[in-house]
Amino acid sequence: xxxxxxxxxxxxxxxxxxxxxxxxxxxxxxxxxxxxxxxxxxxxxxxxxxxxxxxxxxxxxxxxxxxxxxxxxxxxxxxxxxxxxxxxxxxxxxxxxxxxxxxxxxxxxxxxxxxxxxxxxxxxxxxxxxxxxxxxxxxxxxxxxxxxxxxxxxxxxxxxxxxxxxxxxxxxxxxxxxxxxxxxxxxxxx
Amino acid sequence: xxxxxxxxxxxxxxxxxxxxxxxxxxxxxxxxxxxxxxxxxxxxxxxxxxxxxxxxxxxxxxxxxxxxxxxxxxxxxxxxxxxxxxxxxxxxxxxxxxxxxxxxxxxxxxxxxxxxxxxxxxxxxxxxxxxxxxxxxxxxxxxxxxxxxxxxxxxxxxxxxxxxxxxxxxxxxxxxxxxxxxxxxxxxxx
Numbered sequence: 001x002x003x004x005x006x007x008x009x010x011x012x013x014x015x016x017x018x019x020x021x022x023x024x025x026x027x028x029x030x031x032x033x034x035x036x037x038x039x040x041x042x043x044x045x046x047x048x049x050x051x052x053x054x055x056x057x058x059x060x061x062x063x064x065x066x067x068x069x070x071x072x073x074x075x076x077x078x079x080x081x082x083x084x085x086x087x088x089x090x091x092x093x094x095x096x097x098x099x100x101x102x103x104x105x106x107x108x109x110x111x112x113x114x115x116x117x118x119x120x121x122x123x124x125x126x127x128x129x130x131x132x133x134x135x136x137x138x139x140x141x142x143x144x145x146x147x148x149x150x151x152x153x154x155x156x157x158x159x160x161x162x163x164x165x166x167x168x169x170x171x172x173x174x175x176x177x178x179x180x181x182x183x184x185x186x187x188x189x190x
Numbered sequence: 191x192x193x194x195x196x197x198x199x200x201x202x203x204x205x206x207x208x209x210x211x212x213x214x215x216x217x218x219x220x221x222x223x224x225x226x227x228x229x230x231x232x233x234x235x236x237x238x239x240x241x242x243x244x245x246x247x248x249x250x251x252x253x254x255x256x257x258x259x260x261x262x263x264x265x266x267x268x269x270x271x272x273x274x275x276x277x278x279x280x281x282x283x284x285x286x287x288x289x290x291x292x293x294x295x296x297x298x299x300x301x302x303x304x305x306x307x308x309x310x311x312x313x314x315x316x317x318x319x320x321x322x323x324x325x326x327x328x329x330x331x332x333x334x335x336x337x338x339x340x341x342x343x344x345x346x347x348x349x350x351x352x353x354x355x356x357x358x359x360x361x362x363x364x365x366x367x368x369x370x371x372x373x374x375x376x377x378x379x380x
Contacts, residue, residue, distance in 0.1 A: 033264045059248035
């Protein structure tokens with residue numbers, strides 16, 4: 001998606017060797033116009049799938065999912081909640097996820113009422129790096145017995161293993177911008 | 191807003207004496223159609239203000255803000271992040287907020303680049319109860335020297351002190367559904 005790549009080059013910046021900051025338009029301030037286009041790009045790719053729900057995880061995924069829904073006829077969004085320990089109240093799907101960013105595990109939780117075997121689910125998120133959050137969401141779709149349409153990602157770090165882990169499971173991963181490397185502080189797209 | 195009140199009566203439910211659960215359509219699963227209408231209702235009320243940014247706090251406020259932006263011409267959304275301790279890196283507005291729900295304090299943080307004195311800010315959130323989160327967001331707007339257009343709330347618990355605390359500061363608080371009381375497990379709107 002060209003608009004997105006131009007925006008990343010213009011307003012993104014790199015801190016430490018491998019961390020891309022896009023807080024000006026993706027995960028702190030949100031460029032709503034851009035996010036509507038992002039939703040349309042996901043719709044173009046997943047047009048042939050009878051998607052009924054969009055699934056993501058709090059917090060920054062919520063904006064991606066909410067505005068992606070518009071291109072899919074305003075279908076419901078479900079966001080997984082993060083908890084530090086397993087939840088025993090109510091009927092919940094749960095997946096244990098390791099966050100490399102924070103170097104800690106958390107529980108990803110979705111109420112069983114909101115994803116069922118009749119759903120065809122599109123997972124979306126702002127970033128794909130090592131794939132742990134996406135795999136947690138995939139596990140929830142599997143626990144529900146729902147159909148997984150695929151995974152839509154805004155920015156993929158192509159030099160990490162997330163895509164490989166998802167594709168090994170036969171999942172269609174569609175990323176709108178794939179970063180191949182950071183060379184001397186410069187962003188190189190695939 | 192009648193559609194919202196009907197939805198609350200149909201799909202909301204009460205746990206413990208005073209907790210209204212609306213996770214089926216507001217803060218776990220999101221009814222996107224309803225949220226677009228919510229944005230339009232905020233626009234009707236705040237139509238005369240030259241609003242440039244919508245401010246909320248993670249996580250469930252993000253969906254409200256993102257879909258409210260549509261009625262305001264897709265203006266940028268900024269969501270405050272929650273941290274357990276003060277942030278010393280970068281230039282940040284910070285407000286200390288007490289959460290009665292979790293009975294703990296947190297820091298609400300917004301990068302100074304994203305709200306400036308030239309902005310006219312609409313604060314939105316899913317709930318108003320004791321007003322602590324809204325007051326934190328108001329403090330951030332004040333720190334920025336920006337103009338505050340007002341506070342737009344989806345569901346207000348009218349029997350708690352949030353509105354009073356905000357109105358004491360001369361703030362226009364617009365809630366789309368105000369709950370007056372829970373009587374024997376029944377929701378009574380104002």
